[in-house]
Amino acid sequence: MEKLLKEITPKSQDYSQWYTDVIKKADMVDYAPVKGFMVMKPYSYRMWEFIQAALDQKFRETGHQNAYFPLLIPEHLLIKEAEHVEGFSAEVAWVTMGGNEVLAERLAVRPTSETVVGAMYSQWIQSYRDLPVLINQWANVLRWEKSTRPFLRTTEFLWQEGHTVHRTAAEAEAETRQQLGIYHEMMENLLAIPVVAGAKSAGERFAGAIETYTLEALMGDGKALQSATSHFLGQNFARAFDIQYLDEDGTLKFGWTTSWGSSTRLIGALIMVHGDDKGLRLPPRVAPIQIVIVPIGRGKDREQVTRYAKLLSEQLSATFRVKLDDRDEFTPGYKFNDWEMRGVPLRIEIGPRDLAQQQVIVARRDTGEKIAVSEASLPDTLANLLDLVQDTLLQQARQYQQENTFAVENYQEMAHHNFKGFFMGDWCGQETCADQLKQETSVTIRCLPFDTELAGTGCIVCGRPGQHRALFARAY
Numbered sequence: 070m071e072k073l074l075k076e077i078t079p080k081s082q083d084y085s086q087w088y089t090d091v092i093k094k095a096d097m098v099d100y101a102p103v104k105g106f107m108v109m110k111p112y113s114y115r116m117w118e119f120i121q122a123a124l125d126q127k128f129r130e131t132g133h134q135n136a137y138f139p140l141l142i143p144e145h146l147l148i149k150e151a152e153h154v155e156g157f158s159a160e161v162a163w164v165t166m167g168g169n170e171v172l173a174e175r176l177a178v179r180p181t182s183e184t185v186v187g188a189m190y191s192q193w194i195q196s197y198r199d200l201p202v203l204i205n206q207w208a209n210v211l212r213w214e215k216s217t218r219p220f221l222r223t224t225e226f227l228w229q230e231g232h233t234v235h236r237t238a239a240e241a242e243a244e245t246r247q248q249l250g251i252y253h254e255m256m257e258n259l260l261a262i263p264v265v266a267g268a269k270s271a272g273e274r275f276a277g278a279i280e281t282y283t284l285e286a287l288m289g290d291g292k293a294l295q296s297a298t299s300h301f302l303g304q305n306f307a308r309a310f311d312i313q314y315l316d317e318d319g320t321l322k323f324g325w326t327t328s329w330g331s332s333t334r335l336i337g338a339l340i341m342v343h344g345d346d347k348g349l350r351l352p353p354r355v356a357p358i359q360i361v362i363v364p365i366g367r368g369k370d371r372e373q374v375t376r377y378a379k380l381l382s383e384q385l386s387a388t389f390r391v392k393l394d395d396r397d398e399f400t401p402g403y404k405f406n407d408w409e410m411r412g413v414p415l416r417i418e419i420g421p422r423d424l425a426q427q428q429v430i431v432a433r434r435d436t437g438e439k440i441a442v443s444e445a446s447l448p449d450t451l452a453n454l455l456d457l458v459q460d461t462l463l464q465q466a467r468q469y470q471q472e473n474t475f476a477v478e479n480y481q482e483m484a485h486h487n488f489k490g491f492f493m494g495d496w497c498g499q500e501t502c503a504d505q506l507k508q509e510t511s512v513t514i515r516c517l518p519f520d521t522e523l524a525g526t527g528c529i530v531c532g533r534p535g536q537h538r539a540l541f542a543r544a545y
């Protein structure tokens with residue numbers, strides 16, 4: 070008996086339910102025994118591995134090395150940087166027992182690692198010759214969240230966190246920008262997700278940072294997702310953790326530090342930016358399976374077609390990530406739906422007639438277009454089509470972002486768009502205006518985009534002269 074592939078809720082009907090349906094039916098996650106935690110199944114974990122590989126290569130090319138710091142942080146270290154501890158205190162989980170004994174000092178499960186890294190760096194750094202220190206860690210962190218959604222906000226998540234120390238403010242600032250640039254390139258080239266880059270306003274900065282730079286992406290429901298951040302920490306953490314070096318001139322100076330991170334949340338962005346009512350649509354560069362081959366035919370034909378499909382699958386596997394779906398228990402129609410749900414960029418259909426004509430049918434997941442391709446030109450055509458799908462998804466996402474970015478002169482105008490989309494407006498720089506906006510509309514300042522100018526129309530909340538052009542949106 071063929072299992073029924075239940076339909077997913079249409080995006081337009083209930084976006085949140087659509088998201089939940091997709092991640093479950095595409096076999097990406099399962100809910101864990103502890104509330105707020107998730108199991109990343111192989112299909113989504115593979116996507117994370119592609120993100121890791123792309124970033125790791127860039128980190129290495131820019132002189133960074135990987136290391137690993139402990140999961141547990143003693144309380145006295147976590148509370149050393151005042152703003153930092155205030156920012157995280159509500160989210161920290163504590164270990165208070167070791168075996169049967171109550172611990173003399175409680176240990177925090179890291180919500181992020183600036184404090185433990187800072188404590189180690191203060192021991193490792195003595196001279197200006199020890200600088201810069203450029204280290205990245207791939208790890209899990211834990212933040213006790215009240216409401217969670219798979220990938221977007223989970224109590225435990227996987228990420229990378231870079232921690233660097235520099236001799237000058239200018240060097241640290243340049244590092245902060247460079248790392249944001251690496252994320253930016255990865256988002257667009259690998260995930261086909263366009264972003265707006267900018268600085269966070271003071272109220273939205275990372276706890277303890279002088280500057281936080283961010284990439285903001287627009288999701289399919291008109292909400293923003295903060296996708297990666299890079300922090301210029303000034304000397305705040307260096308002072309708190311006593312990271313000092315003897316400079317060339319013989320004086321003792323505090324180092325300048327940065328930290329930067331991106332997480333499995335990016336997989337949530339991938340789903341929400343590209344998915345449609347049939348399920349996922351994966352950019353080929355991050356797709357665990359790029360091409361699925363479905364043999365079609367009955368009886369004697371079937372045997373012959375399947376034999377050919379197997380051969381083709383073996384040949385193409387040298388170049389592409391290929392899956393042969395020769396399951397007997399499902400009809401081709403069921404298989405088409407199944408692989409469309411999982412977002413596989415290209416599908417090859419082979420029937421007896423195609424076999425006779427030495428051709429196959431290739432269907433694109435992004436556009437639904439089907440074309441006949443001769444056997445001889447198949448490898449080249451597939452390579453071109455994968456590039457085309459990758460580009461098309463980025464172009465579509467870019468167009469969606471453009472069509473849903475609105476310039477506003479006052480915040481009431483956002484209501485005309487049901488508060489969905491990116492809103493560009495002038496802001497006076499007062500946190501009171503940002504707070505009022507948030508309370509009344511749930512809209513927040515996502516960032517102060519780089520390279521933008523004031524429109525001169527006054528703060529969208531209070532009407533006083535603007536200090537910054539800002540990107541406003543409701544956010545995940």
Ligand SMILES: [Zn+2]
Pocket residue numbers: 496497498499502528529530531532533
């Ligand atoms: Zn204002």
